[in-house]
Each structure stands twice: as C-alpha cells, then as structure tokens.
Amino acid sequence: MTPEEFRTYGRLAVDWIADYLERIESYPVLSQVSPGEVRAQLPARPPERGEPFEAVLADLEKVVLPGITHWQHPSFFAYFPSNASGPAILADLLSAGLGVQGMLWATSPACTELEQHVLDWLAELLDLPAAFRSDGPGGGVIQDTASSSILLALLAALHRATGGAARHEGVRGAGGPEGQGDRDREGYAVYASTQVHSALVKASIIAGLGAPAVREIPVDPTTLAMDVAGLREAIEADQRAGIIPVMAVATVGTTSTSAIDPVGEIGEVCREHGIWLHVDAAYAGVAAVCPELRWINDGVGYADSYCTNPHKWLLTNFDCDAFYVADRAPLIGALSILPEYLRNAATESGAVVDYRDWQVPLGRRFRALKLWAVIRWYGTEGLREHIRGHVAAAQEFAEWVRAHPRFEIAAPHPLSLVCFRLRGGEEADEANAALMERLNASGELYLTHTKVNDRVTLRLAIGTTLTERRHVEAAWRRIQEAAAALAG
Numbered sequence: 466m467t468p469e470e471f472r473t474y475g476r477l478a479v480d481w482i483a484d485y486l487e488r489i490e491s492y493p494v495l496s497q498v499s500p501g502e503v504r505a506q507l508p509a510r511p512p513e514r515g516e517p518f519e520a521v522l523a524d525l526e527k528v529v530l531p532g533i534t535h536w537q538h539p540s541f542f543a544y545f546p547s548n549a550s551g552p553a554i555l556a557d558l559l560s561a562g563l564g565v566q567g568m569l570w571a572t573s574p575a576c577t578e579l580e581q582h583v584l585d586w587l588a589e590l591l592d593l594p595a596a597f598r599s600d601g602p603g604g605g606v607i608q609d610t611a612s613s614s615i616l617l618a619l620l621a622a623l624h625r626a627t628g629g630a631a632r633h634e635g636v637r638g639a640g641g642p643e644g645q646g647d648r649d650r651e652g653y654a655v656y657a658s659t660q661v662h663s664a665l666v667k668a669s670i671i672a673g674l675g676a677p678a679v680r681e682i683p684v685d686p687t688t689l690a691m692d693v694a695g696l697r698e699a700i701e702a703d704q705r706a707g708i709i710p711v712m713a714v715a716t717v718g719t720t721s722t723s724a725i726d727p728v729g730e731i732g733e734v735c736r737e738h739g740i741w742l743h744v745d746a747a748y749a750g751v752a753a754v755c756p757e758l759r760w761i762n763d764g765v766g767y768a769d770s771y772c773t774n775p776h777k778w779l780l781t782n783f784d785c786d787a788f789y790v791a792d793r794a795p796l797i798g799a800l801s802i803l804p805e806y807l808r809n810a811a812t813e814s815g816a817v818v819d820y821r822d823w824q825v826p827l828g829r830r831f832r833a834l835k836l837w838a839v840i841r842w843y844g845t846e847g848l849r850e851h852i853r854g855h856v857a858a859a860q861e862f863a864e865w866v867r868a869h870p871r872f873e874i875a876a877p878h879p880l881s882l883v884c885f886r887l888r889g890g891e892e893a894d895e896a897n898a899a900l901m902e903r904l905n906a907s908g909e910l911y912l913t914h915t916k917v918n919d920r921v922t923l924r925l926a927i928g929t930t931l932t933e934r935r936h937v938e939a940a941w942r943r944i945q946e947a948a949a950a951l952a953g
C-alpha cells in the first residue's frame with residue numbers, strides 16, 4: 466500500500482468508524498447470529514491475488530457487523546464496560562502507524578518514558594500513594610489486562626516470599642526465606658474473598674501453585690466484603706501447618722457486585738504477617754478521579770501492588786490496565802532475564818527502565834499513547850464528568866428499582882453497577898433468568914447476571930462512553946414491560 470493509497474483508505478476507515486458510532490443505536494446490542502454463521506460466509510481459502518481495501522470494508526459491513534455485540538452501544542449494560550473514545554481510537558491508530566516495539570528503553574525511548582510519565586499522571590489523578598510513582602523504588606506499567614497484573618503480583622510476591630529461590634528452583638524446590646528445606650507446591654497459599662475474580666485461580670495455576678493454593682475467605686452476606694477475621698484465621702492455620710502465606714488480594718469493586726473489601730484492615734493483617742497485598746481495582750479504581758469517590762482508595766497505602774483498567778471505565782480502548790508496584794525490585798527480580806542479543810549500553814548504565822522486565826511477554830505495544838491522548842483531550846474535568854454521570858444514573862436507577870413493588874436491590878451499589886432482581890426468594894430464580902433472556906433477545910439492551918447469596922440476580926453496569934440518563938431510563942421502562950409480559 467503506497468502512502469497515497471494509505472491516505473485514501475485511511476480516510477475511508479476513519480469515516481467508517483465515525484459513521485458506525487453515529488448509527489450504533491440502530492443495531493441490536495447483542496449479536497443475534499448462531500454459532501458458525503460468520504465463518505460460513507468466509508471463503509475457505511485465502512485469496513491468491515490481493516484485493517482492494519474496499520472489499521474488506523464491504524465484508525466488514527456484510528459479514529462482520531452482524532456478528533458483533535456492540536460494546537460501544539449506549540444500552541450495553543452487561544459485564545463491565547469496555548470504553549472507547551475518539552482520542553483513544555486515533556491514538557491507537559497512531560501507535561499502529563509508528564509500529565514500535567517497546568521491549569527495551571533503547572528500542573524506542575519515548576515508548577517507555579511516555580508510559581512512565583502518563584502512569585505518574587494517572588496516579589496523581591487517582592490520588593494513589595506516592596510509592597507508586599516512578600521517581601521512587603516503585604512505579605507503574607501498562608499491562609494488557611487485570612488478569613496479567615494479578616499474575617505478575619503473584620510472581621513478585623513468590624519471589625519475595627522465597628527470597629528469590631522460586632526463580633532458581635521453581636516453587637517445588639524453593640524452601641522459603643528461612644530455608645525450610647524442599648517444599649512442594651502445596652507449601653504456599655494465597656488469600657482472597659469468595660468474590661475475587663477467577664483470574665486469581667488462573668494465576669495460581671500458571672505460577673505453579675495450583676488452584677487449591679487459593680484460600681477463599683468468606684464475605685459479609687450484606688456488604689459482600691471480605692471478613693477480615695476469616696482472613697486472619699486462614700493465614701494462621703496455614704502458618705501452623707508450615708505453609709507459607711504468599712499474597713492476599715483485596716478487591717475494590719468486585720466483578721459480581723462491585724463490593725469493596727476493607728483494604729486497610731486486610732493491609733494490616735498482611736503487614737503483620739509479611740504477606741504481599743495486591744489490590745485489584747480493575748473496574749472501580751478509575752472512579753477515584755472524582756474527589757468525592759476517593760474513599761475507595763482507603764487503605765491502598767498498604768498495597769505492594771495495585772491495578773485499575775482505564776479500558777473498562779476511563780474512555781481508553783482495550784487494552785490498557787495500569788499496574789503499579791510500591792517496590793519494583795521483586796517484580797524485576799522475578800522476571801528479568803538478559804540474553805546476549807538484548808544487551809545494550811542504556812540497560813547496562815542502569816539509568817533506564819526496560820519494561821520487558823515488568824511483564825510476561827518480551828514485546829510490547831505503545832499503549833501509553835492512547836491513555837495520554839485521553840487524559841489530554843478530556844482533562845481532569847472531563848474525566849470526572851464521565852464517571853459522575855454514570856454514578857448518578859446508577860443511583861437513580863436503584864431508586865426506581867427500590868420503589869417498584871415487584872423488584873428489589875440485591876447488593877450495595879456505591880458506583881455504577883446495580884444488582885437487582887424480581888422479588889420472591891428462590892422460586893424467582895427462573896423468572897429472573899427468563900427476564901434477562903427476554904430483554905437480551907429484544908436487542909434493545911444487554912445485561913448479564915450473577916448470583917448473590919445463591920440467588921439469580923441481574924446486573925445493570927452503566928459505563929459505556931455514549932450512555933446517558935435517557936438510555937438508563939429507557940432500559941428501566943423495558944425491564945418493567947418485560948417483567949409485566951412475563952407475569953402474563
């Protein structure tokens with residue numbers, strides 16, 4: 466493709482995105498295709514001769530779009546949002562245009578330094594502890610996802626807990642800091658509430674500890690926050706059995722209900738027992754851009770590591786997870802490997818950060834560009850407005866639900882997720898599932914479910930970039946109509 470052709474087709478592609486976002490409300494939110502329907506329309510073999518880019522755009526409309534669930538649709542209320550915005554899309558395009566691979570400072574100094582700087586900005590915007598800033602022993606790095614951050618936190622925690630032995634001997638051989646002799650993978654434990662994201666179990670499997678190493682601590686049945694006495698008991702029971710407690714995860718905004726663990730109390734227990742504390746604020750953390758919501762950071766000063774996803778709720782296209790450590794040494798200690806072919810003067814000078822040591826893969830995209838563009842385009846005021854609008858809409862939605870005789874609120878809703886259901890005890894489970902199916906099949910909105918205290922519960926997660934109060938109002942109208950139709 467020549468630069469001239471690129472200019473022509475680039476304009477077409479950008480126009481296509483602008484048109485798509487303009488007409489997005491005309492599509493059913495949830496894709497209505499059956500399994501295999503998209504592939505059935507694709508040629509079995511790749512083309513022998515090149516095709517014009519118009520042909521790709523035509524098939525995007527005809528073949529791909531019907532198989533898209535429109536995450537940017539303002540009536541997308543499922544899971545947690547995955548924000549996109551004009552400045553982020555454009556900056557992602559610029560990143561693709563530069564096409565740099567920022568594994569080392571030397572492979573594109575701006576890729577590393579802009580990332581360090583933007584993550585310092587984000588730490589300031591969220592009022593995170595000074596220890597996470599790049600001018601001390603800690604610092605921030607962009608990961609693809611919160612799942613990667615949990616894994617990295619665990620690898621760093623294992624490195625610290627084993628005095629570095631996990632790196633050389635694997636978890637089977639590592640005897641712990643006091644050299645307690647060989648221990649197999651059953652010798653380590655990690656702690657989190659029953660509400661923790663499944664990424665923790667996955668991380669434990671990948672780190673070689675296995676799924677059983679994860680101790681699920683009970684939660685308070687009303688707040689769904691971790692019971693800290695239960696955490697202490699579990700840690701002490703493990704210690705009596707000769708098991709090394711490695712890491713605890715406190716969640717700020719659980720996936721199921723947005724419950725908030727008592728981070729400070731958990732932090733005190735961790736500090737007392739020398740356990741790594743990771744705070745997973747994947748969805749909720751960015752809300753701290755609003756001073757009135759900064760209470761969600763209470764206790765984060767205890768954290769050894771922390772993550773939040775601007776790609777969920779801060780206008781930045783997937784993928785962008787901001788991961789911070791209070792001390793980078795255990796992370797780098799766990800992951801750093803320097804083969805001959807990566808040696809360079811800048812690395813050897815010790816004056817630069819090489820982000821390849823802060824993540825699992827070697828290669829990395831220039832993701833900081835999109836977060837930089839978002840922060841500059843919206844400014845602190847614009848980011849706050851984005852969060853505040855959604856929180857206000859969620860609080861209003863919760864009031865409507867509460868005032869309705871057939872519905873009830875199922876969990877606290879401090880931010881932009883509201884968990885609600887038809888009243889009626891266990892017998893209502895089927896009706897709630899049927900209600901969700903009916904709503905999603907209508908194509909007018911999309912929401913997903915969870916179980917709260919074992920009861921089927923619907924989740925309305927407000928947070929897409931285009932969602933306004935009127936979309937939430939329309940969703941509530943549709944929910945009431947569908948419930949009335951179900952009741953016959």
Ligand SMILES: Cc1ncc(COP(=O)(O)O)c(C=O)c1O
Pocket residue numbers: 545609610611612613662664716718719720745746747748774786
């Ligand atoms: C609290 C929490 N942690 C982790 C994750 C996993 O996120 P990711 O897709 O970034 O790995 C989620 C996803 O919703 C989440 O809500």
